[in-house]
Amino acid sequence: MSDSRARIAAARRVVVKVGSSSLTTAEGGLDPARLDALVDALAARRTAGSQVVLVSSGAIASGLAPLGLGRRPRDLATQQASASVGQLVLGHAYVSSFARHDLNVGQVLLTSDDVVRRAHYRNAQRTLSRLLALGVVPVVNENDTVATEEIRFGDNDRLAALVAYLVGADALVLLSDVDGLYDGDPRRGNARRIDEVADESDVAHIQADEPTGDLGTGGMASKLASARLASTAGVPVLIAAAADAAQALGPADVGTAFAASPRRLTPRRFWLAYAADPKGRLHLDDGAVAAVVGRRRSLLAAGITETTGDFEAGDVVELADASGRTVARGVVAFDAAELPTLIGRKTRDLPPEHRREVVHADDLVPLRQ
Structure with a gap:
């Protein structure tokens, strides 16, 4: 067994994400047998001594049948209405299913604003930590009833990766209707499953698919992006089929395992790198990129070639190289x-009130490419 799988199997705190297609029927209603099988696997992990956080999609899909909708709505207002009905349906199903194991559940609804804003981020962190301390299984979902196009996570895979770091998880398990990451489209019959991802070079060539069904929003591309995010932040990840949940949450000998970066980012640096919403972009010359990324130095005005966006002092911005690639x-x-x-000018040539770093090294995070 690889070190990554051993860490996932032994993790004391695990975040598990399940997609809509793994919980619902083709018509959009909840599948009780699937949901109970998932809960059985989660409860077994709890009995084995781990704390579990469930990030569950399915609210919108669960509202389709009660509302008489034949497919996932495309307009935001109907999605919100379906989520409003479906969240209660889904929540009741989880309460009933976990009760079979004498476990309490608590619903936590988040929007991206709750993660982007530092104060909200800390509040969500405290709530989840307290639920776990009380022995409750938190069930997290995006708050689709109030989310707008501008503040949506887009899929719960990214939400799960952010939550994994938020709660200090020791492992992240992404469950879907695919049994791992493939080097091509498995529907075409000539793709090979990748069992282990040790570093970025193992997946640099992968062209992951986007969702093709009506019920979900997150395809393999989003799972790969989320696995990269979590593993870079120091959390090992397993992508597996929901049908194999018992194995994924037991010996972790199924699916695709991603090794974690040996160094876990501090909460502030993780927030800067992955959670905060950038308000603009600073384009750097080659010398500034080398200083910022290679030597972890502060960014000075002399190294900036162009700025874009409408930002204020204190906002988070992206730093890009000459090709437009975000490097920090x-x-x-x-x-x-x-x-x-000020851009392009030496610090000594600036007015006294402007002789300071544009981005200080303490407030700067290089991104792994």
Whole structure:
């Protein structure tokens, strides 16, 4: 067994994400047998001594049948209405199913705003930690009833990766209707499953698919992106089929395992790198990229070639190289309106009130490419 799988199997705190297609029928209603099988696997992991957080899709899909809708709605208002009905259906199903194992559940609804804003981020963290301390199984979902196009996570895979870091999880398990990550489209019959991902080079060539069904929003591309996010942040990840949940949450000998980065980012640096919503972009010359990424130095005005976006001092911005690739994120010390007259100039040539770092090294996180 690989070290990654051993860590996942032994993890004391596990975040598990399950997709809509793994919980519902083709018509959109909840499948009680599937949901109970998932809960049985989660309860077994609890009995084995682990804390479990469930990130569950399925609210919108669960509302389709009660509302007489034949397929997932495309307009936001109907999605919100379906989620409003479906969240109660899904929540009741989880309460009833976990009760078979004498376990209590608590619903936690999040929008991306709850993760983007530092104060909300800490509040969500405290709530989840307290639920776990009380022996409750938190069931997390995106708050589709109030989410708008601008603040949606887009899929619960990314939400699960953010929650995994938020609660200090020792492992993240992503369950879907596919039994792992493949080097091609498994529906075409010539793809090979990748069992272990030790580093980025193992998946650099992968062209993951997007969702093709009506019930879900997250395809394998989103799972790969989320696995990269969590593993980079120091959390080992397993992608497996929901039908194999008992094995995934037991010996972890199924699916695709992602090794974790040996160094876990601090909460603030993780927030900067992955959770915060960037308000603009600073384009850097080659010398500035080398200083910021290679030597972890502060960004000075002299190394900036262009700025885009409408940001204020204290906002998070992306730092991009000459090709436009994002190489870092950080907290900017100037408003967007101030920078055009400063960029490209040496610090000593600036007015005294502007002789400071544009992004200080303590507020800057290089991104792994």
